[in-house]
Amino acid sequence: DAGVIQSPRHEVTEMGQEVTLRCKPISGHDYLFWYRQTMMRGLELLIYFNNNVPIDDSGMPEDRFSAKMPNASFSTLKIQPSEPRDSAVYFCASRYSGGRVAFFGPGTRLTVL
Amino acid sequence: DQQVKQNSPSLSVQEGRISILNCDYTNSMFDYFLWYKKYPAEGPTFLISISSIKDKNEDGRFTVFLNKSAKHLSLHIVPSQPGDSAVYFCAVYTSGTYKYIFGTGTRLKVLA
Numbered sequence: 001d002a003g004v005i006q007s008p009r010h011e012v013t014e015m016g017q018e019v020t021l022r023c024k025p026i027s028g029h030d031y032l033f034w035y036r037q038t039m040m041r042g043l044e045l046l047i048y049f050n051n052n053v054p055i056d057d058s059g060m061p062e063d064r065f066s067a068k069m070p071n072a073s074f075s076t077l078k079i080q081p082s083e084p085r086d087s088a089v090y091f092c093a094s095r096y097s098g099g100r101v102a103f104f105g106p107g108t109r110l111t112v113l
Numbered sequence: 114d115q116q117v118k119q120n121s122p123s124l125s126v127q128e129g130r131i132s133i134l135n136c137d138y139t140n141s142m143f144d145y146f147l148w149y150k151k152y153p154a155e156g157p158t159f160l161i162s163i164s165s166i167k168d169k170n171e172d173g174r175f176t177v178f179l180n181k182s183a184k185h186l187s188l189h190i191v192p193s194q195p196g197d198s199a200v201y202f203c204a205v206y207t208s209g210t211y212k213y214i215f216g217t218g219t220r221l222k223v224l225a
Contacts, residue, residue, distance in 0.1 A: 004156070031211055042119075042217030043157070043202060056212060091156055100145055100206070102213055104156030 002026075004105035006092050012111045018080040021108045024073055025094030033093040033102060034067055034077050043091070049075065050097075082112045116140055117205050119216035127224050132190040134219050136203035139184065143205040143214075146179060148188045151200045151218070160201075161188070193223045 005024040013019055025032045033048040047057040052069045060067070064083070069075040079086055089109050093102040118137045126132045134148075144165040149157035163170040163177045163186075170177050176189045186203055200218045 033213070035215075040217075043204075043215035045212060045214065048212065050211065093156075095211075097211070100162060101147065101159045104149075104158070106154070106156045 004092055004094055004103055006090075006105035006108050008108060009106065010109045010111075012113065013082055014113050015083055016081045017112075018078065019082045019086075019110060019112075021077040021090050021092075021110070023075045023077075023092030023105060025075070025092070026096075026103055027073070029094035029096050029103075030072070031095045031097060031102075032069060032075050033095075034075070035091040035093065035104075037089045037091060037107070046077070079110075082110075084112045086110060087112050115217075117203060117214050117216040119201075119203060119219050121219050122217070123220040123222070125222045125224060126193045128195060129192045132188075132193045132197065132221055132223065134188040134190075134201050134203075134221065136186040136188075136216050137184060138186065138205050140205075140207075141181070141184065142207050144208050145206040146177070146186050147204045147206070147213070148175075148177060149202045149204060149215075150197075151202065157202055190221075193221075195223050195225050197221060198223050 007022045034046040035043045046059045047067045049069045067077045089107045091107045093104045095102040116139050147162040148160045150160045151157040161175045178187045200220045202218045203216045204213045
């Protein structure tokens with residue numbers, strides 16, 4: 001089975017533009033997580049879903065960030081409008097509720113100019 | 114405030130010697146602990162884990178130690194190899210929350 005798939009791998013955009021990051025979790029996994037990696041804060045949890053329902057979005061930094069999971073095989077993280085301080089690597093991860101380990105995708109490196 | 118701390122941002126070790134990576138946490142409710150390894154331009158990959166009912170778990174060259182009274186976790190790599198050079202993250206988890214909290218990472222460099 002393929003691992004967690006993220007697209008795009010790299011995104012360069014200008015301040016004020018809308019950015020959409022995409023994730024396809026591992027088939028059969030019922031939990032999906034969005035993380036952001038920065039030098040200062042390491043891996044921060046932004047939001048996670050269970051069975052497509054958002055459970056905890058307390059890590060979402062501002063209203064400019066939103067996440068959806070319309071079905072079990074697809075999730076998006078949207079930033080509108082984007083700002084230079086949003087530049088980071090964004091990871092999606094998934095896990096099966098019967099397991100203990102989260103599996104990460106390769107990440108999307110976002111640069112906002 | 115950070116609930117999980119990796120106080121050493123970097124560590125250099127000679128090939129063949131032991132690498133010891135440390136992690137401290139604040140909340141005694143955490144009951145599962147994991148180490149992930151991350152290479153550049155890749156996502157973190159699971160390495161080894163330990164439940165709070167144990168104090169040691171071993172998998173080949175990798176051993177994780179848990180000291181609950183000190184709220185301290187460590188990863189030992191013996192012997193270290195150049196391919197182990199990566200960033201290592203510790204993560205903690207409380208059963209029922211399904212929420213992983215990560216440390217800031219330690220960059221390990223194994224010198225040939």
